[in-house]
Amino acid sequence: MKPIDKKIYLASKSPRRRELLRQIGVEFELLLLRNDSPRGPDVTEEVRAGEAPLDYVVRVASEKAAFAQRLVMHRHLTLRPVLAADTTVTVDGKILGKPASLQEAVEMLERLSGRTHQVLTSIAVHHWDMAEQITQVSQVRFATLSKATISAYCATPEPYDKAGGYGIQGLAGQFVEHIHGSHSGIMGLPLYETAALLRKVGLPLI
Incomplete structure (x- = not known):
């Protein structure tokens, strides 16, 4: 069924996703999931035992979209498409999440230095009885980083809210060879x- 207006709900706290949606002219309202409710997070982002990076990112994005759609119904909100996404960085089959400390950030950058890693982003869009999802995988090659460079970067706020401990749109853009x-x-x-997903659920884009 077609959306009744040109807006979507965005189930994400990421300021980068907001900027990117605005870039392509998509209007949205935030529908934020909780991480610290008394009963725990609305959607857990913990990696399950033996879970492969691709399976992980697909599952988390899908669960976020499904939970957000249930919130729309429960709160009797205007029916619109709900978009959720999850991004993970992986190298050697290991998922690199958001570093919780300076030491973790340094270790992540040391692991990525001079190597190619993968960035997986899965996007899920739910609307009425439609559930569409696409996962995009990028290969990223980092230059060899000196200890001084890693230390200086990890002294900035940039690594700590980003999967893999870096933001390509920020200072870390200078680390990327290819x-x-x-x-x-x-x-x-x-x-x-x-x-492509938003068009599938009927949202008009140029």
Whole structure:
């Protein structure tokens, strides 16, 4: 069924995703999921035992979209498409989440230095009885980073709210020798795939 207006609900706290949606002219209202409710997070982002990075990112994005859609129904909100996404960085089959400390951030950058890693972003859009999802994978090659460079970068606020401990749109852009994939996907929302999903659920885009 077609959306009744040109807005969507965005189930994400990421300021980068908001910027990217605005870039392609998508209007949205935030529908934020809780991480600290008395009963725990609305959607857990813990990696399950033996869970592969691709399975993880697909599951989390899907669960976020499904939970957000249930909130829309429960709160009797205007029916619109709900978009959720999840991004993870992986190298050697290991998921690198958001560093919780300076030491973790340094260790992540040391692991990525001089190597190619993968950035996986899965986008899920739910609307009425439709559930559409696409996962985009980018290959990112980092230059070899000196200890001084890693230390200086990790002394900034930039690494600590980002999967893999870096933001390609910020200071860490100078570390990237080559990418094969989607620059916006590495930021957290691949725009080509996102636009395709929104068109599928009836949102008009140029």
